[in-house]
Amino acid sequence: MKQFHLRQRCAALCFAFVVGTPAVAAATAEGTVTFTKTPPLALVVWDTTDASQSAGVPIVITQKNRVFSQLLAVVPPQGTVEFVNDDDQQHNVFVSDQKNKLELDFGLAQPAETVKQVVSWPSGTAVKFGCKIHPQMQTWIMSLSSARYQVVLVPDNVTQVSFSVPNVTSESKLQVWSPRGEAVNISLGGAAVDLTFKDKPCGQVTAALK
Amino acid sequence: MNEPLQPVEAATPPVAKSKKRWLVVVGVVGFIALVSSCRSCGAKPDPFVTLHAPYRSTTHWNLNIVTQVPQSLVPLYEENALMVQQATEDLRLKPTYKSYPIGAVIRKENRDDSGKVVFISEMIKKKPQSIGNPDPWFYRQLNPDFSPQKEGYAGDPGIATLCATCHAGAIDRDYLFHTYRASAPSTQTP
Secondary structure: OHHHHHHHHHHHHHHHHHHHOOOOOOEEEEEEEEEOOOOOOEEEEEEOOOOOOOOOOOEEEEEEOOEEOOOEEEEOOOOEEEEEEOOOOOEEEEEEEOOOOEEEEEEEEOOOOEEEEEOOOOOOEEEEEEOOOOOOOEEEEEEOOOOOEEEEEOOOOOOEEEEEEEEEOOOOOEEEEEOOEEEEEEOOEOOOEEEEEOOEEEEEEEEEEO | OOOOOOOOOOOOOHHHHHHHHHHHHHHHHHHHHHHHHHHHHHHOOOOEEEOOOOEEEOOOOOEEEEEEEEHHHHHHHHHHHHHHHHHHHOOOOOOOOOOOOOOOEEEEEEEOOOOOEEEEEEEEEOOOOOOOOOOOEEEEEEOOOOOEEEEEEOOOHHHHHHHHHHHHHHHHHOOOOOOOOOOOOEEOOO
């Protein structure tokens, strides 16, 4: 009789454990970012708990018609970025980033010339690359070890954009970053989180698992 | 008895009188213009002002450069430089830069690491030289004692490779890059 009770109790406990433990099933985090100040041209949302992306094939960013081919590119730490001058005029590639203690200047790049840079800055941080000849030529290289991310471009005259990051779980921790804002944690419970730029509020982000 | 004939003063024709008046007017105006231009030459010194501390520029022969402009052009230069800075921070901005008056001189000292001036680069604004090449600047490379090394317009092959090809990238800023540094200007004799 006692043994029966013990077995019953064990079975009940096991059942309770299986039922009570939250499922770690893959889902999609969907959300919106609303800007109350000048919106950035692009932003990136990523799962900070993932580290499945490793350095592989170099990514190529071209300089043509006075723009970099990507406004915001995600590269794994220790990955390589190749900047190709695909224009018919001289360009330059430089970095002056006091926060990440990175000062680079590749000098004058002639047409068809390529320069390479290893992403030496830590995951979750972005570095701005520019052209000294054309100050509005800029690209941000975001170092991310996460393979779960989405880069969102913000069109002109738009103050709200949506994002969708697949394969996240309830244990995932999402962050959002843009060139006009510090990286902030996103609540996956639907609560709005303030975005700030230079210590001033510049918008809000909301997200939920779907 | 006939009185001797007195010479009769010939009547001055009216056309000759008006010519005389015109000559007087032109003379007076010319004199005033000459005096005022001489005064402006002598009375308005426009010393060059150093805009920032030296910094290394890989696009300027990897030397440490110091930008100098005449005092009268400092506000214009700094206004453009500020627009460059703002445009760099907000890529959606489409700034309209101001152009420099004909005769404007922009100077860059190119110094080595010890601070010694290796050579001086100057740009002097002129009228556009040809329709094919709109660059109106006259480029000069000078020795530290201001003796000329090389000079010419963008169309001159030597100047094209030395200066003008790169400066053409700044056509929207009147061919000047407007490197802005916040250091306080200090007056310097040329």
